[in-house]
Amino acid sequence: MTQTITETENPWIDAPSGTGPVLTANVKADGKTIEEMWDAHRFSLKLVNPANKRKHTIIMVGTGLAGGAAAASLGELGYHVKAFCYQDSPRRAHSIAAQGGINAAKNYRNDGDSVFRLFYDTVKGGDFRAREANVYRLAQLSVDIIDQCVAQGVPFAREYGGLIDTRSFGGAQLSRTFYARGQTGQQLLLGAYSALCRQIDAGTVEMHPRTEMLEVIVVDGRARGIVVRDMISGAISSHFGDAVVLGTGGYSNVFFLSTNAKGCNTTAIWRAHRKGALFANPCFTQIHPTCIPVAGDHQSKLTLMSESLRNDGRVWVPKQGDDTRAPDQIPEDERDYYLERMYPAFGNLVPRDIASRAAKRVCDEGRGVGPGGLGVYLDFSKAQGGPAAINAKYGNLFDMYERITGENPYEVPMRIYPAVHYTMGGLWVDYNLMSTIPGLFVAGEANFSDHGANRLGASALMQGLADGYFILPATLTDYIGANTLPPVSADHPAVREAEASVNERVQRLLDVNGTRTVDSFHRELGQVMWDYCGMSRNGEGLRKAINRIPELRAEFWDNVKVPGINEDLNQSLEKAGRVADFFELAELMCIDALHRNESCGGHFREEYQTPEGEARRDDDNYAYAAAWEFKGVGLAPVLHKEKLTFDYVHPAQRDYR
Amino acid sequence: MRLTLKVWRQPKGATKGHFETYETDGVSPDMSFLEMLDVVNDRLTLDGQDPIAFDHDCREGICGTCGMVINGVAHGPERATTACQLHMRHFRDGDVIHIEPWRAAAFPVIKDLVVDRGALDRIMEAGGFVTAPTGAAPEAHSTLVPKEAADAAFEAAACIQCGACVAACPNASAMLFTAAKVAHLSRLPQGQPERYGRVVKMVATHDAAGFGNCTNIGECAAVCPKEIKLDTITALNRDVISSTLFQ
The missing domain is CATH 1.20.58.100 (Fumarate reductase/succinate dehydrogenase flavoprotein-like, C-terminal domain)
Structure with missing residues (x-):
């Protein structure tokens, strides 16, 4: 069954032009500017009479920020939602582990932020491989997300005057990141989870924890249900609805060691891919620069240290290779603060991909620190405000570091190394977040939509919640309103x-x-x-x-x-x-x-x-999203291209120097 | 390190379980407790035995999935540390370690160390929310929240719903959990309109789920990995009493 791929062979097939699914974003806003696009598009969408919504069942797989927010919001609209998660409670979805924060273009700091600037930064940060229309909408919705979360009681960090505090975060030169100490993900997820709880209590959402989706049911070309396994009894059963939403997260665990939770997996989106949903940009994975280095062969996962630490910590390695001295024995002029040296404008705040590769480079040069030489120092000894200020900002992260490594980071510099953290690739979706299988919607990290080839820090939470709270309730309603869907019988051959x-x-x-x-x-x-x-x-x-x-x-x-x-x-x-x-x-x-x-x-x-x-981009030949069609295990996949055009942000080489 | 593990084994559906003894060698002090169990499970698997079932997910102390009683203490000997963040450097070569599931009538054992904590979700569903439908929110800065209130709410909201408080309590009470959830919202302006109705419903659901009542023993706060304070329960009691005046 295996064959050797030689130097000249390509293990894929380019789709002949004019065949297969048409990959258009489906934005219905002719002649509108990007600022007007989402409004115009929304106006074009069909509605469903409130009294009729309860007659429609929506299958929701995954209940993290995207899935949980969508399940709650769709339940509030009156739909009958059946939600599934593999965890024992929706409050444990891996969104919970996000530490640093969530971006929003509120411009509360008067530092020059705007919706357009957040859009611009996200397109540029994604190295011009994302769809402009989606990213602009994301930036627009970011401000509504913060309002929504505050109303739910998310305890964002506050100033003494009672206003919300913000901070700057990897890859941004302004303070647009909202946070709740080092556990922003948990607090936002508790907000979505509490809204979900309200709907469970109200009876609109039927929750199935400890249940894993193992197959999509496609009837007459439309996604109409899923097959699940009850993880306690092993019972395998089918559930039907008018639409299926996957909010099942990313696939970093393909690397075994990643910062993802042990249970994170690709099964839901991969099963959908096998059933016809195109998979876009699967190679776009994010390596996070600040993780705790591997300690030994027993390692079961890697732990992230929020990159907000790079706001106050300075990254360095010894100038000489194989320097075995303790960090405090290495004088200042024998240290190489390489990010500050290579990128004076952004310094320690360069985007994640750049910081990660720089760390790899200095370690490949033999200047890495710690066991195996796979680590760099993140040093807080000169941080403003001293240990007290550091404790207030990052106390829980410092405690976590000490628990894992047995070293006290207030006394010795942290050792960090890059680790796989996030996957920008995912199922291809149009502007409505619908995949190439009609009726199958994909939200959050599970889709490919907004981050291009690199995600900026504090943008994952933003995207999950934008998709879940605001986009799906509108676009899914359009799908329900526009289609007549006969009930599916359990005896149907597809089932x-x-x-x-x-x-x-x-x-x-x-x-x-x-x-x-x-x-x-x-x-x-x-x-x-x-x-x-x-x-x-x-x-x-x-x-x-x-x-x-x-x-x-x-x-x-x-x-x-x-x-x-x-x-x-x-x-x-x-x-x-x-x-x-x-x-x-x-x-x-x-x-x-x-x-x-x-x-x-x-x-x-x-x-x-x-x-x-x-990185040297090739915009002439690769300014597209690569959406792959499954042809069978071991068979060459077929490549479809969604051409990306940039009408508002002119592609340029990213320069953080 | 060489260790002797005495692990609670209880097949699914069985009403009774027992301690099984496992000798394990080559444990590195840098391993987490769960990584040590991974090694034991790999060996059991290859020996054709059923591996030990235990809940875990994020392995960084925030999802609240893991939980086991280690040498009589929920989450083990380290303060403010979940089982997944406990490392073997806190044990000594030759130690005997007892590992048991959370034990409480409201947390039925599913298998081995895995229990059903769904009752905590029921408490949340009864009232652990602010009624704020999507789209109805006012501008975030329209309500000022004093920093002290936001910080106090955050301290309570740090609860990870792991259930250690229940496992540690001689009454198997989930009052620290319930109080943390109540306090998170009652310390914020957004939580005021539903404040007293919320506490009554959540406490009633707590009681109906089979959790015991609180008798101020304080074991819960001692084992809480997020260091939720015992006086959170005092605040809950105050709200329960106030509810009789305001409801």
């Missing part, structure tokens, strides 16, 4: 087929009964991805990975050991299903990375760099 495929797959995993654990395969896959499709990539390495992944995948299906039975709480079985999907996604990521012969944002191809070592 039978979906259930059978889930049952068959579960049984197949249990039947292998090999000699290696799921984790050992996952670790090996992760290592391949980190080595060849991680912080920097090259054609040779990617071809190696594309040859290696199918071999490893075949071994997985031949030799994995999944103990126990389906009819039990079986955590090995849960993991095995997710890893099986990661194996298929991993190959697509490498193909996407190989096909994109340019460097942009988080995608750094070593062959395409400037003499200074910065």
Whole structure:
């Protein structure tokens, strides 16, 4: 089943022009400026009579910021919502782990911010690989998000006068980031979760925790339901609705080690991809510059230290390689504050992709610190206000660092290293957040829409909530209003087929009964991805990975050991299903990375760099979103392109010097 | 490090469980407690035995999924630390470690160390929110919130709903959890209109779920990984009494 991809072969097929789904954003706002676009588009959308909404069922998979906010808001509108999450409570979705904050163009600081500037920064920060219309809308909605969250009781940090405090955050030269100490994600999610609780109590939302979606049901070309597994009983059942929404997060865990929660997975969006939803820009992954370095082979995940720390901490390594002195023994003039040296204008606040690659570069030069030389210092000894001010801002982060490393960061500099953190790629969606399967909507990190090739700090929370609170309630209503959807019978062949495929797959995993654990395969896959499709990539390495992944995948299906039975709480079985999907996604990521012969944002191809070592984009040939069509496991995927045009932000090489 | 683990094993659906002993070797002091269990589970899997079921997700102390009683203490010996953030450097070579699930009538054991904490969600659904439908919010700065109030609300809102307070309480009361949720909103202007109705509904749901009542023992606050203070319950009681005047 495996074949070797040679130097000249391309393991993908370009879609012949005029075939397959038409990738247009579907903005219905002819002749309008970008400022008027969302309003004009909304006016064009169909409405549904309030009394009729309860007759429509919406299936919501994932209940983090995007899914939870959407479930609550759709419930408030009167829809019957069936929501599913794998966690034991919707309040535990991984949005909860976001630390730093949420951007909004409120201009509360009078520092020159505006909706247009947030839009501009996001398009530029994404290295000109995002759709302008979506990004502008995101910036517009950012101000409403803050209002909504405050009304719910989200305890944002306040000034003594009672107004909301803001701070600057990676990649921005102004203070537009709203925060709640180091746990903004948890506080925003509790806001969405509390709104969801209100709807559960009101009976509009039916909540199914500890339930994992394993298949999409497509009837007559439309997404009409899902097949799920009850993670306690193992029961496999189908649920039907007029539309399906996936708010299931990103796929960083394809690398095994990432900052994602252990349960984060690609299964929902990958199953949808297999059923016809195009997957866009899968190789656009974000490596976060400030994570706690790996401590040993036992490592099960990586922990982020909010990049807000870069506001006050200074990043450095010794000027000389193999310097084994303790950090306080290295005099000032023998330290290289390399971000400040290389990027004097932005200094320690350069965007994430740039900070990460710079850290890799100094470590590759042999100047890294800590065990294995894979770390750089983040030093607070000269921070303004001293330890008391640092404690007030970052106390919980410092405590977390000490718990994990056993070192006191008030006394010795933190050691940090980049780690996989976020995936900009995801299912392709139009302006309505609908995928190429009609009736299948995708929100938050699970879609590809707003961040291009690199996401700016504090923009993930913004996007999840914009999608969930404000966009889906309008666009999903349009879909319901515009279509007549007959009820789906449980006997429909498409339903039978979906259930059978889930049952068959579960049984197949249990039947292998090999000699290696799921984790050992996952670790090996992760290592391949980190080595060849991680912080920097090259054609040779990617071809190696594309040859290696199918071999490893075949071994997985031949030799994995999944103990126990389906009819039990079986955590090995849960993991095995997710890893099986990661194996298929991993190959697509490498193909996407190989096909994109340019460097942009988080995608750094070593062959395409400037003499200074910065990313060199190729706007003539690659100013498009690469949306891939699934053709079968091990078969060449087909590439469809959504051409990106930039009418408002002129593409230029990003320069943070 | 070499350790002897005595782990509570209870098959799904069984009414009774028992301690199983596992000898484990080669534990690194840099491992987290859950990573140590991962190693044990890998070995059990390869030996053809059922791995130990335990809940976990973010492994950075914020999602509240993990929770186990370690040597008699909810989340183990380190203060203000969830089980996932507990590291093996706090144990010594040769230690015997007892690992049990949260024990409370309102938290039925599902399997091994996994319990059903859904009752906490029911308390939230009863009133742990501000009625603020999407789209109806006024400008964020239209309400001033004194910094002290915002900070106090945040302290309570830091609760991660892990259930350690229940596991530690001899009465298996979830009053610290409920009080934290009540205090988060009652300390903010946004929470005032529904303040007294909210506390009554949440406490009633708490009681109906089978949690015991609070007798001011304070074990809950001692084990809380987010250091929610015991006087949060005092504030809850004040609101409950006030509700009889204002409702």
